Amino acid sequence: MALYEGIALIQEKQAVVLDLGTDYTKFGFTGEAAPRCIVRTEFWCTAERRYKRVYEYKTPEELYDNLVNMLHLLYFRHVLVNPKERKVVVVESLLTPTLFRETLAKVLFTHYEVSGVIWADNPRMCALTLGTPITLIVSVGAREAEVSAVVHACPVLRALQSQPLASHAIHDELARLIDEDNNSELHLSDDIIEDIKVKTCFITTRERSGKWAAGETLQCKSVQYPVPGRAAITISGKTRELAAESLFVRDNELASLPDIILQCIMLCPIDVRRPLAENILVTGGTACMPGLKVRLAQELRHLVTQPPYNERLHISEFKFHSAPAHDNSVGWLGGALAGAGDAGATRAMSRDVYVRDKRLKDWVCLLDNTPNDHPHRDSTEI
DSSP states (O other), rough: OHHHHHHHHSSSOOEEEEEOOSSEEEEEEETOOOOOOEEEEEEETTTTHHHHHTTSSHHHHHHHHHHHHHHHHIIIIOOOOGGGOOEEEEEOOTTOOHHHHHHHHHHHISSSOOEEEEEEHHHHHHHHTTOOOOEEEEHHHOOOEEEEEETTTTEEEGGGGEHHHHHHHHHHHHHHHHHHTTOOOOOHHHHHHHHHHHHHOOOOOHHHHHHHHHOOOOOHHHHOOTTTTTTEEEEOOHHHTTTTTGTTTOOOOOOSHHHHHHHHHHHGGGGGGHHHSSSSSEGGGGHHHHHHHHHHHHHHHHHHTTTTTTTTOOOOOOOOOHHHHOOGGHHHHHHHHHHHHHHHHHEEEEHHHHHHHHHOOTOOOOHHSSSSTOOOTTTTOO
């Protein structure tokens, strides 16, 4: 028996915190400073004889099986605890599909019979780790970059912004640049592309990016990356610097990463815009890339002087927080803090309530957001 399991027999057992990301999953216990494990969101599928990602599904039944296998791996291989004895804190995105939320709840309550689940949204959990009343959360993960404003523990939903500017976009651009460097289509796997990004790439400054775009030749060391089963491939200095430029490229829709940050601020109430600009927290796996915060600050200071922002945003300074945890696990840490106190136990949805109603509360559902004394409450449908 593990040491922490023996201690848990004496006192109330800690809840577990689950942050089920697209590429990586964080799993651990409340009250701790870091997750017990950070693993890929995949499992060994015996039917297909390969590692399968949880988000690879076509039917609700397939998603149910994926979640059952993934949670079995987390509970019985990585932390070695009985799921029936502990509550669960689920840290999720505000844009999580309803099907995914309901299927995960069904797996937790029906298959693993957990006693209760706390549904915590990622923006508020990230803001909780700082303790600031007004925070702008920039979450750059695997598929999407989400920008949300948290004002006094409430996310401003009308200002929520999301664009497919994240790790997968960088991988696609990096694969294209590597093919150009080696004058052939290499068809490298996602694991190799990610390894090349982590070990060799960084985000350059706005000045150097403009010089590369103008056709100038700048000095940056190229490297050789060994690939198993073939000759080493060349990663040029230009590729190392420009792999993440897709995050900052502007188009007619103004959909770059700095643009959606400014658009989120612009859609918030006027009295919180300046505090939001001075309390920016960048989280997610892609936030770990060297130079991201510096480049974001440069781009924001430049764009705020250009239309359409110069007419509505009179802001000249942008400040970034240093997260109290690793950039890729800030949301998990907030979930660990939220579930550790007495308030977490009272907010948990019990298994008895779920079995009786078979539904979850959702911020997009009018039935959950209409006050009880509203005259149209009785006619509200899901």
